[in-house]
Amino acid sequence: MEILVCARRVPDTSENEITLNSAGNDIERDELVYSVNEPDNYAVEEALQIAARIGGNVTVVTVGGEDDEEILRREMAMGANHGVLITDEAFSGSDGLGIATILKAFVEKGNYDLILTGVQAEDGGAQVGGMLAAMLDYPFASLVNSIEVLEGRKLKISREIAGGDKEMNEIDLPCVLSIQTGINEPRYVGMRGIRAVASVPIPTYGASELAVDPRSVGGAAARVKRVDYFLPALGKGAEMLEGSREEVIDRLVGLVAAKGGLK
Amino acid sequence: MPRIFAYIAHKGGVADDSAAELAAVAKKIDAAATLTAVVMGWGAELDSVCNAVRGSYAEVWKIANESLVYPNAELVRKALVKVLPAGGVVLVTHEHFGIDLAPGLSIKLKAAFVSDVLEIEGVEDAQLKVVRQEFGGQVSAHVRCDISSGAVVTIRPGAFKPLESTPVSGSVNDKSADVGVLTASRRYLQTMVAESGDVDITKHNVLVSIGRGIQEKDNVAIAQELADAMGGALSCSRPVVDAKWLDKSRQVGSSGKTVKPKVYLACGISGAFQHLVGIKGNPFIVAINKNPKAPIFQVADVGIVDDLLEFLPELTNKIREMHGVSAK
Ligand SMILES: Cc1cc2nc3c(=O)[nH]c(=O)nc-3n(C[C@H](O)[C@H](O)[C@H](O)COP(=O)(O)OP(=O)(O)OC[C@H]3O[C@@H](n4cnc5c(N)ncnc54)[C@H](O)[C@@H]3O)c2cc1C
Numbered sequence A: 001m002e003i004l005v006c007a008r009r010v011p012d013t014s015e016n017e018i019t020l021n022s023a024g025n026d027i028e029r030d031e032l033v034y035s036v037n038e039p040d041n042y043a044v045e046e047a048l049q050i051a052a053r054i055g056g057n058v059t060v061v062t063v064g065g066e067d068d069e070e071i072l073r074r075e076m077a078m079g080a081n082h083g084v085l086i087t088d089e090a091f092s093g094s095d096g097l098g099i100a101t102i103l104k105a106f107v108e109k110g111n112y113d114l115i116l117t118g119v120q121a122e123d124g125g126a127q128v129g130g131m132l133a134a135m136l137d138y139p140f141a142s143l144v145n146s147i148e149v150l151e152g153r154k155l156k157i158s159r160e161i162a163g164g165d166k167e168m169n170e171i172d173l174p175c176v177l178s179i180q181t182g183i184n185e186p187r188y189v190g191m192r193g194i195r196a197v198a199s200v201p202i203p204t205y206g207a208s209e210l211a212v213d214p215r216s217v218g219g220a221a222a223r224v225k226r227v228d229y230f231l232p233a234l235g236k237g238a239e240m241l242e243g244s245r246e247e248v249i250d251r252l253v254g255l256v257a258a259k260g261g262l263k
Numbered sequence B: 001m002p003r004i005f006a007y008i009a010h011k012g013g014v015a016d017d018s019a020a021e022l023a024a025v026a027k028k029i030d031a032a033a034t035l036t037a038v039v040m041g042w043g044a045e046l047d048s049v050c051n052a053v054r055g056s057y058a059e060v061w062k063i064a065n066e067s068l069v070y071p072n073a074e075l076v077r078k079a080l081v082k083v084l085p086a087g088g089v090v091l092v093t094h095e096h097f098g099i100d101l102a103p104g105l106s107i108k109l110k111a112a113f114v115s116d117v118l119e120i121e122g123v124e125d126a127q128l129k130v131v132r133q134e135f136g137g138q139v140s141a142h143v144r145c146d147i148s149s150g151a152v153v154t155i156r157p158g159a160f161k162p163l164e165s166t167p168v169s170g171s172v173n174d175k176s177a178d179v180g181v182l183t184a185s186r187r188y189l190q191t192m193v194a195e196s197g198d199v200d201i202t203k204h205n206v207l208v209s210i211g212r213g214i215q216e217k218d219n220v221a222i223a224q225e226l227a228d229a230m231g232g233a234l235s236c237s238r239p240v241v242d243a244k245w246l247d248k249s250r251q252v253g254s255s256g257k258t259v260k261p262k263v264y265l266a267c268g269i270s271g272a273f274q275h276l277v278g279i280k281g282n283p284f285i286v287a288i289n290k291n292p293k294a295p296i297f298q299v300a301d302v303g304i305v306d307d308l309l310e311f312l313p314e315l316t317n318k319i320r321e322m323h324g325v326s327a328k
């Protein structure tokens, strides 16, 4: 099975406190720690496990800039056969539709049976996978948390719905699935693994190679635009307990006891 | 102004709570709008849903189709594409069904798409101005969406106060004939109900809840000891389950359990919306987090900025002392 995984490099919210810059219109981008968008990493692991079970190849693709190559190498160190960087000045400022348009052009150059995305990017809208599927006229399922390959170019999948219940579906190939965290346990990648793929060439594609009309993507074509970031006015806000740890604990125990929180 | 449509999710003949919230959103987009609810499904229960939303929507489009017995997003999308006029604004609730349906729908309608909206700031020159959150709710963003060729907008459940239903009752229009036969390349098989675990966190008055801030599996015991000392139970956020440190039955949130404790201690939990929606009944929330800007402090009653790995054991000792058990 030929599997394509779409992945993005994002500021890692488990490693950074995301705050506003001093101008108050963007997030503070100095000294951010970046990593693979969390569900995308689960998607790569799932692709690798499927390929190991039934045979096939895993390609990881990202639309971004030069810096984003690092996540492709990371995912290749996990075992992905190929990494592809799609980059072009004309692509910058694309909205979700623009990214899906670019990815569609790339998909059409290949021959993929299965395309995986993450459920949502840290700064995204849980949209690229569903848009890409609709553009390709492939079936789509979101929030996928298990995949079983059936005979006759079909998969049996489960989707995570409310309350942790699972919605079981059968879906025809080729299809696009958005992968939810927890579907598997992504393998660990050490420095040695990353070094081993450090010099593998990574092909890049731009608008002309993909025959994407530059006017159909990028900031100018975007119908959805982020104007700025801001911190919302605090709600009532918590009463912050300050002082030494002993003092804080004394106060807390009193408050919690008053609410019936101590047996 | 474009026409505004709301897709009404329903189950067992009852419209989802979000139906009246979507009506409120529509009024915020255009106070003068004539609202249309689209109700799809099959069987007698469809009529009770149509009836129930007549109070908030001037017009109700009923679409009965046997293949829509279960709301398979691919079939629903195909049916919507057949009935909706070009250029409308379509509102959908941002939950597992909306996430499945809405992005692809926007492509087929050639409409713009903006998701998980929590505030509407108005429309100016065909630009819908909305507020979204990014990075797990750590920051908000002002976003503009060009609605000149229509839009599909998903709305965060619970973010808008429901529109009060008026005695003016909307008309029900049967549009079923416009839909015809529907086929899908994704077929619903069945729903598997989540397994119940060893502890039922929905029945506890005191929950000590841990998030990614607990850092590793071995530290879970620290929180369990506190829960034991308090006479409560241990619950958690999603990353703790993804890492297999606790069972799925312990997860609080939109894809986990809805809990109604009296006291909720959020330890190393940032306060993402998908977690917070699982906490109901207005409990006394204590947040312990080393990041003073964590969004959890906006919803907590009491906040403590500290390292939970040091704070929790000391709190446990204090409570044990009070109970007359000698501290370890
Ligand atoms: C469709 C969907 C459904 C979801 N359903 C759920 C759900 O049901 N439940 C759920 O919880 N999430 C759910 N999520 C995930 C949710 O969006 C967040 O990613 C998740 O809630 C974050 O968990 P967290 O707060 O534990 O981790 P993080 O956001 O990583 O926060 C960890 C926090 O710990 C703090 N911290 C770190 N170390 C320490 C320390 N030593 N002492 C004190 N504080 C520390 C950090 O400052 C940070 O605030 C869902 C997501 C999606 C897309």
Ligand SMILES: Nc1ncnc2c1ncn2[C@@H]1O[C@H](COP(=O)(O)O)[C@@H](O)[C@H]1O
Binding pocket: A006, A007, A008, A037, A039, A040, A061, A062, A063, A064, A096, A099, A116, A117, A118, A119, A120, A121, A122, A123, A124, A125, A126, A127, A128, A129
């Ligand atoms: N620039 C990109 N390059 C490759 N994949 C992407 C890109 N943006 C989004 N995706 C994929 O689409 C998923 C959903 O992103 P989003 O719709 O932006 O929330 C991500 O988890 C990725 O798998």
